[in-house]
Amino acid sequence: MKPLPLRFVPPKAKSGVVQKLSEEVLIYDPVSHGAHCLTNTVAAIWGLCDGKNNVGDITSRLDNDFHLVVDAKIVLMVLEQLSSAGLLTGQIEPELAQLSRRQAVRWIGEIAALTLPFVVSVIVPTPSEAASCLPNGAPCSRNSDCCSNLCILGRCLLGARKKVP
Amino acid sequence: MKKLDRQVWAIQLAFVSFGVRIGIRLNDPVILAQIMPCLPRGCKSLERADVDRLYSIFVAKDRWRRNIQGLYLLFADMRNIARTQNVAIMLDAFESDVNAFIAQHARPWSFVHAGVVGWKGSAIVVPGRSFSGKTTLVSEFLRSGAEYFSDEFAAFDPDGDVHPFPRHLCVRQEAAQQRTRVTPEQLGGRLAKTAFPVKLVVITEYKKNAHWRPQTSSPGIGVLALLANSLSARRAPVRTLATFEHVVRQSHVLTGERGEASEAVGSVLEWLGERSK
Numbered sequence: 001m002k003p004l005p006l007r008f009v010p011p012k013a014k015s016g017v018v019q020k021l022s023e024e025v026l027i028y029d030p031v032s033h034g035a036h037c038l039t040n041t042v043a044a045i046w047g048l049c050d051g052k053n054n055v056g057d058i059t060s061r062l063d064n065d066f067h068l069v070v071d072a073k074i075v076l077m078v079l080e081q082l083s084s085a086g087l088l089t090g091q092i093e094p095e096l097a098q099l100s101r102r103q104a105v106r107w108i109g110e111i112a113a114l115t116l117p118f119v120v121s122v123i124v125p126t127p128s129e130a131a132s133c134l135p136n137g138a139p140c141s142r143n144s145d146c147c148s149n150l151c152i153l154g155r156c157l158l159g160a161r162k163k164v165p
Numbered sequence: 166m167k168k169l170d171r172q173v174w175a176i177q178l179a180f181v182s183f184g185v186r187i188g189i190r191l192n193d194p195v196i197l198a199q200i201m202p203c204l205p206r207g208c209k210s211l212e213r214a215d216v217d218r219l220y221s222i223f224v225a226k227d228r229w230r231r232n233i234q235g236l237y238l239l240f241a242d243m244r245n246i247a248r249t250q251n252v253a254i255m256l257d258a259f260e261s262d263v264n265a266f267i268a269q270h271a272r273p274w275s276f277v278h279a280g281v282v283g284w285k286g287s288a289i290v291v292p293g294r295s296f297s298g299k300t301t302l303v304s305e306f307l308r309s310g311a312e313y314f315s316d317e318f319a320a321f322d323p324d325g326d327v328h329p330f331p332r333h334l335c336v337r338q339e340a341a342q343q344r345t346r347v348t349p350e351q352l353g354g355r356l357a358k359t360a361f362p363v364k365l366v367v368i369t370e371y372k373k374n375a376h377w378r379p380q381t382s383s384p385g386i387g388v389l390a391l392l393a394n395s396l397s398a399r400r401a402p403v404r405t406l407a408t409f410e411h412v413v414r415q416s417h418v419l420t421g422e423r424g425e426a427s428e429a430v431g432s433v434l435e436w437l438g439e440r441s442k
Contacts, residue, residue, distance in 0.1 A: 019406040021413070024385035028392070028402045035392045037385035120386060122393040130278045130294075130396045131265040137249035137258055155248075 009058065009079060010090030011051030028124065029086065036085050037120040041068055045078050049088055055079070081119045167243055169221050179216050182208035183271035183320065183330075187263060188216035193224040193235075199252065203260040205267060206331045206356075218242060218266050220259065241266070264332065268318050268396045274328075275401075275408040278394040279319040281327055283312035283357045284437060287364030288327045290319050290412075292394040298371035298426065300334055304347070305426040307334075307354025309434060314357050318396075323404070325411025326360040363416045366390065367433060372422040377429040379421035379436075387418035 017028040025043035027036045038046060044066050048058045055072050062068040062075075076092075083092045139154055140146050146156030174190040176197055181187070182205040191197060200222070221240040237255040239247035239262075247258035268276035279292040280299035289306065293299050300316040307313055315330040322328060333346035349356055366387040369379075388409045392398050398405040419436070423429040 017402045017406055019388075019410050021384050021388070021410060024383055026385060026388055026406060026410075028398070028406060030399075030402060033399060035389055035398070037383075037389050120389060122389045124392050124395060124398045124402075126399060127265070127269040127396040130394050131261075131268065137247045137251070137254040139246060 009049050009051075009054055009092070010083070010088045012046055012049040012082075013087055013089050016087075027087065032086055033124045034086060035122050035124055036087060039118075041070065042078050042082070042119060044068060045070070045075055046082055046087060049079070049082070051089075078119075085119045085121050087119070169223075169240060169243060172221075172223065174221075179211035179213065180204060180208040181211050182267050183274055185218075185267045185270045186211055186213070186216040187266070188214075188219040189222065190219065191222045191224075193222075193226075196222055196224060196252070199256055200259070202333075203256050203263070205264065207329075217270060220263070222255070222259070260332070264317060264330075265396075268320075269400070271320070271397075273323050273404060274397075275321045275323075275405045276330075276396045277319045277321065277391050278317070278396065279391075280316045281314035281319045281330075282306040282354070283314060283361050284364070284434065285441065286361060287437075288314065288361040289365045289367060289433065289437075290327060290363050290391075291367045291369065292319070292390050293368075293370060294394065298369075298423070300336060301371070301426045302367075302369075302423075302430065304334060304336065304352050305430040306434075307349050307352040309430055311354055312357040313349035313354045314361075321408050321412060322360065323408055323411070325408055325414065326362050327412075328360045329357040331356055363412050365433070365437060366413065366416055366418045367429075368418065368420040369423045369429065371426075372424065375422040375424040377421060377423045377432050379419040379432070382418040382420045384413035384416075384418060386420065387413040387416065390418075 013029065015029065015031055017030065019026040023040055025038045025040065027038065044062060045058060048061055053061065055075050059070060059072045059075050062070050079088070079092050082088050137155060140151035140156045141154070150157045172192060175192055175194045177188065177190040179186060179188040189200065191200070219242055223238040223240070225236040225238060235250070237247065237249055237252055238245065239255050239259055241262055246262055247255050249255050277292050278294065279290050280303040281288055281290050282303055291299050291302050303313070303316045313331055314327060315332070316334045317332065318330045320328045320330045331349070333348055334352070336345045336347050368382065368390045388406070391409045391412065395405055419433070
């Protein structure tokens with residue numbers, strides 16, 4: 001099996017509000033308005049992304065500083081997900097990111113693949129997106145603004161929409 | 166001077182709700198009786214003239230053609246938000262905008278688009294967008310004897326307790342053309358009077374023919390669900406995240422699609438009963 005390359009890991013994105021929960025860490029990015037939920041292990045890996053540590057350094061520091069024995073292959077998968085979520089300032093180099101699921105399962109092992117730590121993300125809506133839909137007669141900019149799902153000439157009009165029993 | 170300010174206003178009033186000051190002025194006093202039920206419950210009248218938002222309701226009547234209905238114009242500050250011949254539509258737009266404005270500007274509260282009910286001293290919060298079936302679930306909880314907090318917004322204080330933000334439940338008709346207003350008492354529930362700590366966050370959405378098979382999720386997923394429906398997170402992310410952390414600290418999070426509301430509500434109440442033993 002091909003050994004994993006110990007490539008450069010870009011530093012973590014600096015802007016963000018971090019809130020710790022008991023076993024998770026939440027990160028809100030005020031630029032992209034993305035909110036991310038990381039397990040403590042993933043958060044520890046993210047915290048070690050300073051632009052100097054490579055994958056090998058991160059793995060050994062997890063062991064030394066946090067007493068977490070995490071395989072380098074799992075660290076790579078985590079870094080890929082952190083990069084996709086925009087939590088790193090750069091992209092993971094293509095060789096590392098282009099692991100197909102088949103390769104990943106082969107490399108990591110079936111059981112490990114099922115229990116991979118992961119990053120869950122949502123986009124925080126604007127207040128108007130979060131608020132309820134607009135009533136008939138209210139000004140609108142698109143169909144989805146209106147309870148009737150009909151925005152015509154900038155006004156919500158009567159119409160049908162899916163039924164919720 | 167703006168054109169609106171030059172109009173003659175018959176009535177001007179102001180109130181405060183969740184610390185947000187709202188002013189209303191009307192050129193036709195007849196509308197006042199219809200406006201009052203649309204104001205947030207528990208709001209207090211205000212003497213001061215400076216408000217955070219001023220609503221102007223202008224009824225334009227054609228003196229020469231009395232058989233033609235009046236035109237109702239609703240302005241939020243200087244922005245026209247409704248122009249209709251139907252007073253019910255204007256009132257609907259007014260109530261929606263007032264509630265949304267309070268939800269966005271209340272300090273230090275954190276508002277989430279969610280249905281909320283109380284059950285045996287704890288709150289059940291169902292965050293979700295429009296048409297996810299919140300009101301249907303809330304109605305079903307009320308039929309089971311729950312206390313009514315809101316079918317629209319969960320108002321969290323900085324300690325994570327949820328406060329009542331009651332209004333009439335807006336039950337949508339089959340084709341969603343009209344919304345019928347129902348009081349919680351009509352459904353067998355009663356209004357909550359005080360704040361409750363949150364015991365359960367239910368992340369669900371209606372799906373035809375689905376069965377309620379919930380899974381327990383982590384507190385972090387619960388916070389993400391609250392953030393995805395939050396009205397204050399973009400404006401005050403630090404405060405909002407801290408509040409939501411308090412919310413989920415003592416609560417459970419259930420996730421799953423639901424079919425009929427009665428099945429989900431029965432299961433949730435049973436689940437809560439088992440945990441309170």
